[in-house]
Amino acid sequence: MVDAAQERQTHLLYDAKGEPTTDRPWIFRTYSGHSSARASNALYRSNLTAGQTGLSIAFDLPTQTGYSSDHPLAAPEVGKVGVPINSLDDFHVLFDQIPLEEMNTSMTINGTAMWLLSLYVALARERGDDVSKLQGTTQNDIVKEYLARGTYIFPPEPSFRMIAEMYEYCLDAVPKWNPSNICSYHLQEAGATPAQELAFALADAIGVLDVIRERGHVPEDRFESAIARVSFFVNSGIRFVEEMCKMRAFTEMWDEITSQRYGAKDPRTRLFRYGVQVNSLGLTEQQPENNAWRIILETLGVTLSRNARCRALQLPAWNEALSLPRPWDQQWALRLQQILAYETDLLEYPDIFDGAPVIESKVEDLKRQTREELARIDGMGGVRAAVESGYMKGQLVRSMSERMSRINNGEQIVVGVNRWTEAIESPLLKDAEGGIFVINEDDVRETVSALEATKARRDPARAQAALAALEAAARDGSNMMEPSIECALARVTTGEWADTLRKVFGEYRPPTGVEGQRLFLDGDRIDRLRERCEDFSRRNGHRPRIVVGKPGLDGHSNGAEVIAVAARHSGFDVIYSGIRLTPQEIVHSAVEEAADIIGVSILSGSHLALAQQIMDELKRAGADRHIPVIFGGIIPKQDHAALKDMGIARVFTPSDFDLADVVGAMLDVIEQQPVGA
């Protein structure tokens, strides 16, 4: 017991009773899920045994974009980047022997967030758990889907309505649930500077709260409870001092916004609650073992400052630029968190930066830039207007282009990429699978047959009635949560739920941000590329024409966009046909446009299946010997030969970061092709 007269020591932490104490660590998470509900359940249970303290569920792309596993667009993606969920039966398997009431479950789900929360509530009801005790987060941030991640379905207005309805529903029914999680994470991955990350994320949060307030379903005296449920998901990059300052700026500005704009009084309401995944963008394919050090440094940015420390942390695996991580890679990442929290003295101190003048000045500078950007967005009419006009996307594409330009011309040093590139080969890449995770095709069959079994077993009248009630609610503007929960209980499938709402709301295609962008690559090499393009035009009567597209459901469009901008900058005519395309659509574009080359961007791991489909389609159109195809993305070296055998002319990976080289190689491929009329 500390004597009341004894002076407290500044470097110690005290609890409520005045006893010296240490902080509890943040929640350790590993973003995981793959193959099937059964395989993912086994993984979660083993992670929990290994000391993980929360679940972070990765869903596969069909689940994220509202397609059941038997849909043609879904076929190459089932179980690839996460777990496939088709109905409540899959959820029963996924959470088997995992205590729901004790679990903090984070779901990375957006376009179909309402559906997955409904499944979770329905699961608790069927298992006899207390729904009001459920804890966790549905990511449910549609703005960053439009801007960066790509798994949106509906236009902004109905999307914001669904987010608001989830807040309204959870307020009483699931009070500990975070209905949405504002993500600045993906904005940084898409190129955002720290000030852009701050401003865009805060504008997004303001957009959500404004909608909830305007709708008026949350009583005024309980609005603070809605504010308190807004949480954030933040990125942490390699400039870790600036990142730490960014987190302090976030914390201070959120306090300011919630009190000034919304009149929140309780300091706990105004807390900036956030989870982190550290940066993946900066992880390199070259000398991938160096990524382990990068991840440690990035972790410091979000843990060092107690006032701005994250609530939950998940780390990417060191080999993420090469392939999806294996269990061992994830375990290695988890061990870093455990060492930092339990071996070091980090959690013993109050904030170690309070009063530091350099930090304060840096934080103020970031806040000033953020306020300016927020005022600009406000002037446009808020976040929805700034999304629909393409302003925000355009700013991100520009920042990304500038970043790529700086790396290209050596202004920004990336070890192993543009400096110190000679290295001894890593022994970590020499094991049996070559450091690569491979999915078992049997799991896909298991998922599809489970879906068929669910449909065969259910009461069709109940399912139809549930869907009709959902459609009616969507049309008349009433809350869609209960109708969605009834859909879940009636064994409606993910595809049926989303199709019903697609019928009412339509599908959305946001601005691409590619138009009007410039790339700062000026110099002799670009001049030479432009001369080559002019020379090509003189000899062939038209500029080199490329169709750039992204097949499948993966929506990370940054790579495709940067290539599109670089090619245009060099003098190509670029037909940018966007994301979520079928192989048929990409080939169809190239044929109608008489393209000289097709450039395909793939990150989902489905490159082999997609290559085959694209080459088959080209053959069917009679253009297979006329239009060469190149692939770019996260494509393991082992698969390059197979792709070449199928007829893919070139394969580019993240190590081909030099855009002038890439465009030059595209011209080489075109010139090698026999020219047709």
Next chain:
Amino acid sequence: MTQTASALDALVERALDLDKWAVARLVRLFEDTRHEAIAQRVEVIEALEARGRPPRAFIAGLTGTPGAGKSTLVGEIGARLIQRSETRAVAALAIDPTSQRSGGAILGDRTRVRFPTEERRLYFRSQASERNLGGIGRNTYPVVRLLERLFDIVLIETVGIGQSEIEVEQVSDRVYLVLQPMGGDQIQFMKAGIMEVPDVFVLNKADAGAAARRTYHTLRSSIDFARPGETEPPQIIQTSAITGAGLDELVDDMEQHIDTRRSASRRARYFLEKWIDDEYGRLGLQLLEQQGGADALLSSNGTFEAAQAAYRPPVAAR
């Protein structure tokens, strides 16, 4: 590129069957900037004439402010036009701006237009403006010359509105100006030049509620002010791609005017002179006069392409 006559003939044959790859390759020939391509275009036009395929398409020009939703409308209209008839074929030509610095272009309209890939009766093509002013590209008219013989309706989507967006009027039979809800001052600003051009005003995104209604009324009074004394003041069609409102009305308007063709000879003269001006400048135009002028060159050679082939350019330029 040097195609034998029989290869060209086979390509024409397949294009008449609306084979996409064949149509696409012929469009490439009609965009070809090399002088030797002209002779091949003459051959293609002759081959089409020989098969009884004169120009027949109704050409609708869609112009309007950037972001007004022209591409989305083109997609919706195209799909409806072919649904209404079992034989009708529709081509869309969308023009995007070329970068002044690099000469390259991003042609992004396909992201908003989704025609079913198996439907032969719909053809979509993007085109770069190639630093041409006036809202359409240097190659727009030559390509329209081909498409109007292969399709029943050609939709042209211009770059976006500017002060000099008048060429769409030269190339099309009917001009649709697509606008989105906006402030009254913006309408005042536009009034100057562009208000006189369109045959029909399309107020898109009419689902935007009060803003759309305000724009409609301001626009109505501005048109009446800018175009006094017209016996039939132009219609304003309010459309929404989300709710589908007004789309059928817009398609009705096209169908009603499907036989309204503007003078083909005037059009050919305009674009022949423009081509000579682009390629050879003032000296070229002087030589054209010495060779009897555009009308004489066109009538003695029959077609635009043959007139291009017959024109004798300044020697130094070649």
